[in-house]
Amino acid sequence: MASDVLQKIIHYHEATKHHRNRYARSAGYLDWDNQPHPFRFYHQCPMIRLPFLDPDPSLPYDDMYAPVGNSGNASLTGDAIAGFLELSLGLSAWKSQGAAKWALRMNPSSGNLHPTEAHVILPGTDVFEAGIYHYSPYYHALEQRAAIPNGFWDQSYEVFGSHGFFIGLTTVFWRESWKYGERAYRYCNLDTGHALAALAFSAALFGWHLNVLDHLSDDEVAMMLGLNKVVWRHGEGEHPDLICFVSPDHTGVHNMESLSEMITAVSTQPFSGMPNQLSGSLVHWEIIEDTAMAARKPDTPRRIGALPAALPSPASKTTKIAAAIIRQRRSAVSYDNRAIFPQDRFYSLLNRTLPSAGGAPFGGVSTGTAINLLMFIHLVEGLDQGLYYFLRDKEVLDGLRKACTPSFLWKSMSDDLPLYLLKKGDMTDTAADISCNQDIAGMSCFSMGMIADFSRILEGAPYRYRHLFREAGMVGQVLYLEAEAHGFRGTGIGCFFDDEVHRLMGLPDKGYQSLYHFTIGRPVADNRLKTLAPYHHLQNGAPEK
Ligand SMILES: Cc1cc2nc3c(=O)[nH]c(=O)nc-3n(C[C@H](O)[C@H](O)[C@H](O)COP(=O)(O)O)c2cc1C
Structure with a gap:
């Protein structure tokens, strides 16, 4: 029997799923006066x-993932x-359109x-x-x-x-x-x-x-x-x-x-x-306060994360320094649906999402690896269009295979990386459709859902609900930077129809859950927006707080 605390968290998760005919509860409009x-x-x-x-520091982008040696305290x-x-x-920039101006x-x-x-x-x-x-x-x-x-x-x-x-x-x-x-x-x-x-x-x-x-x-x-x-x-x-x-x-x-x-x-x-x-006034979303209380973390024994060493990764071939990639990172708002993602870069990108001992960003985290990637591949060189699984944690293969729809092929696509073809076919409409009808998920080179063995992980440690989302966000950050390094662009997707994704995998129960989606492709620029320097507002002295 799940604890009350776990029940609260599962209740929150179920209550905040988007469905085709019913989105999770929100004000339904933007109260600009109280933004x-x-x-x-x-x-x-x-x-x-x-x-x-x-x-900026001159570290090449590819070296940013390598384990850092002991460098003394001089720096x-x-x-x-x-x-x-x-x-x-x-800040990385300001954008403006007409009278509106916002910082990135x-x-x-x-x-x-x-x-x-x-x-x-x-x-x-x-x-x-x-x-x-x-x-x-x-x-x-x-x-x-x-x-x-x-x-x-x-x-x-x-x-x-x-x-x-x-x-x-x-x-x-x-x-x-x-x-x-x-x-x-x-x-x-x-x-x-x-x-x-x-x-x-x-x-x-x-x-x-x-x-x-x-x-x-x-x-x-x-x-x-x-x-x-x-x-x-x-x-x-x-x-x-x-x-x-x-x-x-x-x-x-x-x-x-x-x-x-x-x-x-x-x-x-x-x-x-x-x-x-x-804000002048605010709306009190009780379920958020209750869930945050239920997901409060107690002190726990320190786990010594035994992460595997990184797999040899084909270099991303960017000559840019890491800081330049970090500074140029943006979300794409639309994609060129003819662009093809090169295969070697695709494998390099997948490799970078894997945790590796001592390497950024996962090396300093001891909460384990729980997020695996259900991939909608639209246009990647050398790969058929279709639905794929990339397992960041290879141990889940048997369990996942048993849980998913029996007709999936589970055809291994690489000797080095755990990428499996589940089924061939054009997934562009499906990907956009389940992402709250957002074209960015279907017009890109590929998009994905980040799947966790949800119930098993939360059993006995409900606060890990936060860790699952946190890990998904970290994977998202890797994907943002990798996309930029390869001359493409990513966008996080928080809006998706949760249970539609689970149905696609043939997972009717509440075991595995998709927690975050992401899409990567060749961006189409929005020329209506002007870009301003990140700290231009401080050039003539600091404005009042
Ligand atoms: C957790 C998360 C969820 C997001 N969900 C969506 C989404 O559903 N649709 C979308 O177009 N952009 C989405 N975005 C992109 C944000 O809108 C974007 O990060 C934000 O506007 C800041 O722009 P920047 O990424 O260019 O700095 C998401 C970003 C994050 C981090």
């Missing part, structure tokens, strides 16, 4: 503007930490609503003093919320065996539920995954490891980031997602007790800073 402010600011605390990268400078933030969560960021977000916020715990450098800060992407600045307790960095060295700093992610659900209503909680967790992968890639650019402290409870993350010290406006609070330790060396957590003491010490610090008001 949440896309940027969080902390008022009444010191703000330190950060330097911009000039030049933990203020400039480098500022660069790490700029290339992970900073290095990390994508469902509806460009950006529910994810970041906080950092930094040692002192020539650019900023040691402290606990909120990162403001709008100003590329740190807002100082607290000082560091005495002895904190010595203890940190004891815990991790290396110098480093902490970065934590939080979520404001209302930013996303303003538009998407009840389904927003899923999108928030996908966005966390995108942001986490963006952090891992950016860390790799500076020769650093990013180690997600997955064993911590949400309460501990909240304490460490001082979230429990803030008086939030109703519904506008930041919910704890995760915290990472970033360092130039491979680290483990060598001393759990000292880490607990560090968290307690931070929790006794005075915090300052008043979060800005995001």
